[in-house]
Amino acid sequence: MADVHLPATLPPLFRDLPRHVEVEASTVDGAIAELDARWPGLRDRLCVPGPKLRPHVNVYVDQERAGLETALGAQSRLDVIAAISGG
C-alpha cells in the first residue's frame, strides 16, 4: 500500500477526505485513479486532459520528483504538493 500525502487545499473540497490516504496502486496515475474512485472528482483537481498534472501541482515519490507514470512500490510514500505561489 502506498502512503499518499495530500495538500491542505484538497480535503475541504471532498467529504471525509483525510490528508493521508493509503492506496493500492502501481503508479502515480493509478493512485490518483484510486483516489478518484473513492472521492469522485478528485482527479480533476490534480490533472488536466492529456492526461498530465496541473501546472502548479507537483508529485514526489519517496522524496524524488515524479510524474503520472512513476512507479509506486509497496511501501512508497507519494507526496502531492500544491506549489507555493500566489498572494
Next chain:
Amino acid sequence: MTVTMLLVGTRKGCFVLESDADRRTWTTRGPYCEGWPVYHAVHDAESGSLYAAAASEWHGAGVWRSGDLGETWELSSEGLGYGEDSELRLSKVSGLLPAHGRLLAGGEGCGVFESRDGARTWSLLSTLDDQPGRDAWNIPANQPPGHLGLPGLLPHPDEADRFWAVIQGFGIFETTDNGGSWTPRNRGLRADWPLDDPEVGYCVHKLVMSPTDTDRLYQQNHVGMHRSDDAGQSWVEITDGLPTEFGFAAAAHPHDRDSFYVIPLDPGHGRTMPDGKAAVWRTHDAGSSWRRLDRGLPQVDAHLGVLREGMAIDSYDVPGLYFGTSTGQVFASADEGESWEEIASYLPAIASVEVAVLA
C-alpha cells in the same frame, strides 16, 4: 421578513451581504468557496440555490453550489471540459446563467455548458462552431490579461431556447434553438481596429436587457455605450454625454425601459474612474442624455475599478443599485442611484456583484 442579499464574487472567495427591504444596514458573511477566485456568483430564484463560478490556480475550474443560502458549499466540475480528444482547454469558467430550470455556464475555449441537476454534473451545449472568426478565438495574441473566453450569457425571459452569448473580443452571438445554431448580433457596433469580417470582432463588455421590453438591449462596449431596439439585430451608439466611452459594468432599470446605468472608466491601462472621482451615470431617455450620480461616493483619490459583472440592480419599486470595486469596496444605493453608502470596505478584489430579494 424580506431579505436583500448581495452575492459578491472576489479574488479570495464568495461573500454574502444581507439587509432588509430598507437596504440601509448590512451584514457581511464569508469568505466561502475555500477562498477560490470567484468570477461570478448568482442566486437561482427557481431553486433557491446559490452558484459560484470559480477557478483555483492549483485545482482548476468548477462551479460551487449552495442549497442553504451560502452556509455550506460543494464543488463540482464533472463534465466541465472539452474532453481528451478536443484541442480546446478550459481553465476558467465565468458567466453563470440560471434560467428556465437549468444553469448555463460560459467558459474559456469557448463553450457554453449546461447543468440540469443543480451544478452537480455538466454537459457541453455548444462551442459555437462555424461562426465567423471562430478559428481566432484561442490565439494567445488575441487574449488580453484576464481573458475569460465566454463571460456573458443573457437569457430571453420567455423563450428557453433563445439566449445570447458574449465572446470576449469578438462580440455577441444569438441562438434561438438552444445552441444548435448561432447568428452574430453586432451590426452597428463600432470597432477602432481592423476587422477581417464586419460581422465579428467587437469588444462587448456587458450586455443587459430591459426587464420590461425584451427588444430593448443595452451594452457597455470597449468603445462606447450602445442600445438596441430590436433584440440585438442592430445597434446605435449612445455615448454622447458620458465622460469616457470605456467601462465594463452596466445595469438596466427593472421598471423603465429607457433607464440604464453605466460606470465610465479611463480607457488606458488604469481603467479606473476618471480623475479619482467615483460616479455612476444614468440615462432616463434611452441614452439621449446622461446624468452623473455621485452623492455619497468618494470624490478624492478614489481610483476605483469596476469589472463587467461588478454592478447589479434589484427589483424593488424604488430599485437599489450596487457595485463592487477591484479594491474591495461595495457601494449601495437604495434610491435608484441618487445617494450612496459604502457597505463593505475591505473585501478582496471584487469580480462580481449580484442581488436577490428573498421574501
